[in-house]
Amino acid sequence: MQAAFQEYIRQHISLSDQDVQLMLSLATEQKVSKKTFLLREGEVCRHKMFVTGGLLRIYRTREDGSEHIIQFSPEQYWCTEPESLNKQTPSSYYIDAVEDSHLLQWTKKDFDHLNANIPGLKAYSEGIIAHNMDLHRQRIFSAISATPEEKYDEFMRVYPGLLSRIPLHMVASYLGVSVKTLTRIRHAQLQR
Template structure:
């Protein structure tokens, strides 16, 4: 499990072998079963998590029980409720495995120590945060301004590999449209 993370760091950073080994040594491996929660609303997010294998979602629920998915995290990506993790306050969101997943966890104390010890990791972490911020801004604008068809087309363009891995109700919950609307859009595209 750790070797996938080490390969990721070798590919995306200029960290030395010793620095990569140090980061790996502080990681706690964990297997998640399908639908298993990594974080439940009301809990404090205690871990920064790297997805080695599998697919997770971050989502919130509303009073009627419906789910709104903020984002998906697949292989070689990070997942965390940043506000809960940084401020050590209860989370407003859930993080759950969509499929059986292998993840690596770092406590806040351990990850903060790594960032102090390895300045290059701090720089890489900041780049990831900026990229996430830009993507969130684009997603927010799209969700406010685009038609359901445009939202779906954007999803297909940016996440073609997720189409076969996600049930339609999760894609609809991510796009902020009803399953009926999503089915109509997909049907119309097939018939073109």
């Protein structure tokens, strides 16, 4: 797990070996089985997570029990519920493992300490936050203006290779379309 994280850091941030070791010293390694909940609605998010293997999802449910997936976090992705983590308030979201997964986790206190003591990490974290805000704005725009086909194409661009790892009903939930519509879109693309 640590080797995968070190490789990610080398590819994305210029940090000293000492800074990377400090990050790893404050991280907790966790292996979770498929369908394990890392956060449930009503709980306070306690960790910022980095996925070294496997796949997580963040989603919310409606009163009728239907799920609406907000984000997938495969390998080399960060995952948290930022509102709950930053304000230490109960979450409206769930985070669970779609596959058996390997994670590195930091408490809010420890990650705040790292950001305060590693300027390169702080700048990178701010960049990730800005990038995620842009992605969420694009998702909102797509949700109100894109055709189902355009939403599917965007999903394939954002999450290449993920389609073969998740059930179609989860893709449909992420896109905000029915499984029937998703099947029609996929069939039409195969015909091209």
